[in-house]
Amino acid sequence: MPAGDRSRPGAIACACGGVSGFMNVFKTIRQQLLSVLGDMVSAGELPAGVDTSRVTVEPPREASHGDVSTNAAMVLAGQVKANPRQLAPKVAERLKALPGVIGVEIAGPGFINLRFSATFWQAQLPVILRAGLAYGDSNSGAGQPVNVEYVSANPTGPLHAAHARGAVVGDALANLLTKAGFSVTREYYINDAGAQVDVLGRSAYLRYREALGEQIGDIPAGLYPGDYLKDVGEKLAARDGRRWLETPESTWLPATRDIAIDLIMAGIREDLLALGVNIDVFTSERALVAAGAVQAAFDTLVTRGLIYEGVLEPPKGKTPDDWEPRPQTLFRATNFGDDVDRPLRKSDGSWTYFANDIAYHLDKYQRGARVLIDVWGADHGGYIKRMQAATNAITEGGAALDVKICQLVHLMDQGKPVKMSKRAGTFVTLRDVIEQVGRDVVRFIMLTRRNDQTLEFDFAKVTEQSKDNPVFYVQYCHARCRSVLRHAGEPAAEALAAGAPLDRLSSPEELELIRLLAAWPRLVEAAAEAHEAHRVAFFLYDLAAGFHGLWNKGKDDTTLRFLVEDDAGLTQARLALVKAVAVVIASGLKVIGVEPAEELRS
C-alpha cells in the first residue's frame, strides 16, 4: 500500500443554482427579532450599538419548550448589566406582536420561547410542495467559490473499499455546499510525480515482458504485484511491440510509467462514476511541477522571507538510527502555527511532496477558490498543520484550508472482520463493494458516522431490511409515502399546495412532522457552514422516525389514517403532508447522492 494516498482509510447536481434560496423560517424569525431589538434601541430600552451577533433563534431541544427559542435576553443582559430574567419580559412583550405567534414564555435562565399557530406551520407545506427537490436550497453561500478535493488516490492501483469513505464524504459535502449556494469545484489531485510511480513503471515493464512471452516468476519485493498490471503490460506490448526489451530503464521507464498511470486513472474514473462521483477537475502533480508552479510558489515564499537554510532538531524520543544533522531548505511553518519548520527540497535537489502541495494549494487559490476543503485519510492527520500553515502563507491569508480527516472503515461480514491483504490478492476493491451492496447503500452508510469517527461497514447488516439499517429505514419511509400517493391516484403537488384544506392538519403529531420538515433549510445551512454532510443522514433518519410514528398511530386510531374514505378534504390535507415528507426525504437523499426508493421488495 503506497503511502501518500490521501484518502486511504478511509451526485447529482443541484437543479436550482441557488438563484433564489428558500427562506429558512428560523432565519426569518431571527430577522424579525433583530428588528424588534432595533425598536427597543430606538425606544431607549437598549443602548445603541449592542452586539446582537450571538443572538440565536433555534428549535429547542425539548418540544415542551415551544416551537422556537431565543437566547437574546441572556446575550444582551451581560452587555447592559441587567439580569436576563428582567430583560426577557421586555423583549417577550414585543415578540407577541410577531405574525403567527400565539404564545411567549420565559424559562430557565432567561430563554424566550415562542409558540406559533397551527396556521403558521400549515403554511409551510405549500412552500415545500412548490419547491420540490429544491426545497432547502439556500443562498447563504452567496456564490462563494469553494474547492473540495477528495479521493486523490495514488494512481498505482484500482480504488479499494477504504477509498469509498473519502469519496462519499467529499462528494456529499460538495453536493451540500452546492445546495447551500456555494460555487463548488470537485477536485482530484493525482500524485503522479514521486518515486512510487517509477515503481509502477517498473512493475508494468515486468508485465510487458510477461505479455511478450517471458516467464517472469514471482514479482520481486518492492514492485506492485497486482494482476491489474497484466492488462497494462498487454496494452504496452500491443502498442510498442518488442522495442523496449533490450534497452536500458532510462529509455522505457517514462513510457511504461505514463501508460500505466493513464490506464489506471481511466479505471479509477470509471469506479468513481459507478459510485456516482463526478469530479470536475483532475490536477496532475507532475504537470504542476513541469509547468514551474512549484518553483514559482517557492520564489514567492523566498520573497516573503519565509525560506531559510537550517538544521532541524532530531525528533525527540524516537530518533531514527541513521539520523544525522544536515542543512535543509526549510519553510518557516512555525510562523503560522506549525510545530517545526518543514523541508521543501530533498538532498538530490528535487522538491518534497510538501513543496509540490504548496504549489497545488496556491493553484487552487489562483483559480478562484477562497475556501479550500481537503478530505484526507486518518494517517495524514500529522500533515494538517503544515498544510494550513503553508496555505495561509502562500495566499497571504486569502484562503482558509479546512481538512476533513476520515477515520478507518472496518469491513465486516456478519460481525466478523473481512481480512484484506494486497499480497494475498484478497483486498476488496471499491468495485466489489458497489457490486455487492449497491451504490446507494455505500453512499448512505458512509455518512452514518461523523467523518472523524471509525465506521463499521458490515456487508450483511447494510443490506438487511430492518430498522437496524438506516438506509433501509429511510428508504422505507419514502416507499411508504409513495405507496400512499399511488393509492390516492398520484395527486399533483401544485393541486395539493393550492387546494388542500391544510387547516385540517391539527393533530400534535402532524404539526410536529411539519416542524421537522420546516427545519430542513436550516439544517442545510448549518451543515454546510460546518462542512458536515453526515448531519443530512441523521436528519433523514429523524424525519423517517417521525413519519413511521405517525403511520403507526393510524393503526391504533383509524381516524388518523392518511386516506379517509368519507372525508375528501381531510384526505387531501394529509396527502399534502405525505407528499411533503416524500419531497424532503428525496431532497435530502439527493444531497447524499442516493436514489429514493419507489418501493422495496425482497
Add this chain to the structure above:
RNA sequence: GCGCCCGUAGCUCAACUGGAUAGAGCAUCUGACUACGAAUCAGAAGGCUAGGAGUUCGAAUCUCUUCGGGCGCGCCA
C-alpha cells in the same frame, strides 16, 4: 518523548459549534397486525459525558492536568 484525533447508557453513536432535565438505535422487559406495506410502532428501564481543577449567568463542547485508545513524527507520498 512530542503533536493531532478520540473517550458520552451494557453495545453502536447523536447533541444544531457555549444553552434549558445530555438524546436516538440495538440489546433487555411490556404492549400493538380483519392495513394506505408490522421489514414498523408505543411504553419502561438504563448516565457523576474517563477522573480532577479552572473560565461564566450556563460546559459533553473552551483552558490546564492525569489516565486510557488511534494516527503521525527530518531528504515517503
